[in-house]
Amino acid sequence: MIEKKSLLKKGYSWVNERFQLDSLISFMKKKEVPLYHGTIWYYFGGISLLLFIIQVVTGMLLLLYYKGSAELAFESVQFISAKVKFGWLIRSIHSWSANLMILSIFIHMFSVFFTKAFKKPRELTWYSGFILLALGMAFGFTGYLLPWNELSLFATKVGTDIPKAIPLIGGFIMNILRGGDEVSGATLSRFFGFHVALLPGIFTIILTLHLIFIQRQGMHAPENWEELPSASKKKIPFFPNFLIRDLLLWLIIINVLSILAVFFPWELGTKANELAPAPAGIKPEWYFLFMFQTLKLIPSRVLVLDGEVFGVLLFSIAGVLWFLVPVWDRKSKAGEKRYWLSYAGIFVIIYIIVFTIYGYIAK
Amino acid sequence: MIGNEKILRFGILFVFLLFNTIYSSAQEIESKDQCFNCHSILDGKLKTPADLYKGDIHFRKGVACSACHGGISTEEDQDKSMSKSEGFIGVPGGLQVSKICAKCHSKEFETLSKSVHGQSSTGQGLIINNCITCHGVHNIIPVKSPGSKVNGKNIVNTCASCHNNAALMRNYNPGLKVDQLEKYKTSVHGQKVFSGDSKPANCASCHGNHDIQKVKDPSSKVYVTNIPSTCNKCHGDANYMKEYKIPTDQYEKYKHSVHGVALLEKGDLNAPTCNKCHGDHGAAPPEVESVSKVCGTCHVLNSQMFQESPHKSAFDSKKYHECSVCHNNHDISSPTDEMLGNGEKSVCVKCHQNDKGLRSAITMRKMIDSLINDVDVANYFINAAEQKGMDVSDVKFESNDIKKVLITSRTITHTSDIEKYINTINEGFKITNKAKISGKEAVDEYYFRRLGLGVSTVFITILCITLYLKLKKIEKKQQKT
Numbered sequence: 001m002i003e004k005k006s007l008l009k010k011g012y013s014w015v016n017e018r019f020q021l022d023s024l025i026s027f028m029k030k031k032e033v034p035l036y037h038g039t040i041w042y043y044f045g046g047i048s049l050l051l052f053i054i055q056v057v058t059g060m061l062l063l064l065y066y067k068g069s070a071e072l073a074f075e076s077v078q079f080i081s082a083k084v085k086f087g088w089l090i091r092s093i094h095s096w097s098a099n100l101m102i103l104s105i106f107i108h109m110f111s112v113f114f115t116k117a118f119k120k121p122r123e124l125t126w127y128s129g130f131i132l133l134a135l136g137m138a139f140g141f142t143g144y145l146l147p148w149n150e151l152s153l154f155a156t157k158v159g160t161d162i163p164k165a166i167p168l169i170g171g172f173i174m175n176i177l178r179g180g181d182e183v184s185g186a187t188l189s190r191f192f193g194f195h196v197a198l199l200p201g202i203f204t205i206i207l208t209l210h211l212i213f214i215q216r217q218g219m220h221a222p223e224n225w226e227e228l229p230s231a232s233k234k235k236i237p238f239f240p241n242f243l244i245r246d247l248l249l250w251l252i253i254i255n256v257l258s259i260l261a262v263f264f265p266w267e268l269g270t271k272a273n274e275l276a277p278a279p280a281g282i283k284p285e286w287y288f289l290f291m292f293q294t295l296k297l298i299p300s301r302v303l304v305l306d307g308e309v310f311g312v313l314l315f316s317i318a319g320v321l322w323f324l325v326p327v328w329d330r331k332s333k334a335g336e337k338r339y340w341l342s343y344a345g346i347f348v349i350i351y352i353i354v355f356t357i358y359g360y361i362a363k
Numbered sequence: 364m365i366g367n368e369k370i371l372r373f374g375i376l377f378v379f380l381l382f383n384t385i386y387s388s389a390q391e392i393e394s395k396d397q398c399f400n401c402h403s404i405l406d407g408k409l410k411t412p413a414d415l416y417k418g419d420i421h422f423r424k425g426v427a428c429s430a431c432h433g434g435i436s437t438e439e440d441q442d443k444s445m446s447k448s449e450g451f452i453g454v455p456g457g458l459q460v461s462k463i464c465a466k467c468h469s470k471e472f473e474t475l476s477k478s479v480h481g482q483s484s485t486g487q488g489l490i491i492n493n494c495i496t497c498h499g500v501h502n503i504i505p506v507k508s509p510g511s512k513v514n515g516k517n518i519v520n521t522c523a524s525c526h527n528n529a530a531l532m533r534n535y536n537p538g539l540k541v542d543q544l545e546k547y548k549t550s551v552h553g554q555k556v557f558s559g560d561s562k563p564a565n566c567a568s569c570h571g572n573h574d575i576q577k578v579k580d581p582s583s584k585v586y587v588t589n590i591p592s593t594c595n596k597c598h599g600d601a602n603y604m605k606e607y608k609i610p611t612d613q614y615e616k617y618k619h620s621v622h623g624v625a626l627l628e629k630g631d632l633n634a635p636t637c638n639k640c641h642g643d644h645g646a647a648p649p650e651v652e653s654v655s656k657v658c659g660t661c662h663v664l665n666s667q668m669f670q671e672s673p674h675k676s677a678f679d680s681k682k683y684h685e686c687s688v689c690h691n692n693h694d695i696s697s698p699t700d701e702m703l704g705n706g707e708k709s710v711c712v713k714c715h716q717n718d719k720g721l722r723s724a725i726t727m728r729k730m731i732d733s734l735i736n737d738v739d740v741a742n743y744f745i746n747a748a749e750q751k752g753m754d755v756s757d758v759k760f761e762s763n764d765i766k767k768v769l770i771t772s773r774t775i776t777h778t779s780d781i782e783k784y785i786n787t788i789n790e791g792f793k794i795t796n797k798a799k800i801s802g803k804e805a806v807d808e809y810y811f812r813r814l815g816l817g818v819s820t821v822f823i824t825i826l827c828i829t830l831y832l833k834l835k836k837i838e839k840k841q842q843k844t
Binding site for chain 1: 752754756757812813815816819820823824826827830831833834837838841
């Protein structure tokens, strides 16, 4: 036992001499996390990070067998699910984790929005977080096509058709996405490249920046925190208290993922056939559904604009406005709070939930 | 005696009146029809119509020349009788001929117009066949008269005058065979007709007369699905067939046979009907030796295997009708495995009794029953795994080969080669064993996954509790300090 301890210590001091672990630990010990009724929202950033790590690990394992061509993609995923030891588990976890990651990022984003954690000096954290959400959705969109099944083919056809509505450059964007006029094997190769190289590269850079920003600025305290008496300002050290809580939650998330993967394995469907007619009820992934359903409801002509152009323009403006949230939320000259932004946020949440449900119900 | 005398007197009176009526109609024409009178005393080509017309049914019925040619028959003056203003048309041409006949025979012409012969011919304004093509002109006599061109004994030659003419038929249907007459001469129908029997089928019996349609036309009497009922019109009529001493239940048997059900109920146009086995124009029952050849046109492998089997020589020596001995002829049912062995429905026991052949048949039956049982077990495991959401598409795909094995083994029974049969069945067992193992493994995998999930959940829960306790311990320590 003594020998073991001394061996551990020896190992620690070996690393410490080279990488100054002591200073890192003392930094983490000094770092504090406010403890109040909204502390739970702090965990969703960590959960998103965990799910991203799971995506990277399971994605790399899938890459060992996946073949990114129209002729072999479906069969390779079938092989992974049926023949590779624990292949079914890895694939199911990858799919479930992807969806949970998007959900977690959404929750994280709205918690930041309503706790006003995007305010100065954290604007860059918000901007980088928004980009990470967009990249996460791009991951989902490109990954959805990779099994090359019937649903993914037609959902991608619908999805890549939308940019075509943009005047002047729409056709060019669609061509870039598809690698041709139609969704084909060329699109699959392209999406595969985006999914496993381009997007992870950009995501990692932005994620690193996002984490650096958080570390440099510390945890955001609630707005009325400063006004509270010091006795009421409860805080816990980031290390080990918050980190252990984080770990606990991570373990639970891993278990939830395992349960989902075992009880609800991700189905593969039937192989894509480019010449077959589109099956009825083609719908995108749930996180695109509110936009899809809105586009479906917009009339073919709105004022002078084509309906689809109007829809794309609407969501583009809404996206830019949401991205620039830190700019809008500035206190008035008199120092009064502006509640309209919070109301707008509530409206956005209700809109997304209602239209997502409507999208599922609608035929 | 008195009664008979009365009948005789009445008969004589009837014949007299009938003769008198016909004779008086003819007399009337001879006396009043100036066209007939003049043409009768003319020479050569102009005399022929009048000479021929004397034997024509229309002459006997008092139909005047002007009925078809127009003009005024009763007028002696040629300028008046053959005046165009009086409707004289001379020799009618093209479609005019049939239209003239249609004045009285409208129904027949209407039917002809809708038939294959009523379509436009290569000549302008003509139809392929007009009335006189088959019935002749000026010498038309009742169909039942032995001299009629369309009488049962003559119609074959009348039809053959065109259908046996390759150069003519090429104009309308180059693919249509022109050997119908030659074949017909070899058929039972043809031989009897040419030996003077008018009852057997001639062209019109099967194809119709004015209403003939193309064979591929579903309204044709000889369209594939209509053939059984067309043949049955004669062959199902016990009274009509009495003198030929052949069964008349073929249609009833065929209707319920595997072939009949396929054709008449399932609409499989490739299923054999009467003419596929008996021939059409050369129809005759297959000879003893040719039964397997006839069946073998579709059931190629079965026929080949039978030819090479020891059954071939045994059947030949006993003059057995090969295939039909086990499968029957018109009432062929879907073959089942029960036909093998020594059970109630076994066909082997018809000839074999406690000999080597029967022992082989019993072994075959046991083996195929056992394989089918194994297939059920394999399917049970595969279905169980599938219901549990496991991916068994590979096993299912491989198991499809079992169908091939079953078909092959059932075909191989025709060789009577027990060794070959056992080897084939064993191939089937290999597939079912593999499927059973894979199915079981998939079911086991399903439970393994749940067990694994249970174990990992327990492990994670313990880890969570440990971390929680550790956290509480740390926080307690922190509070103290």
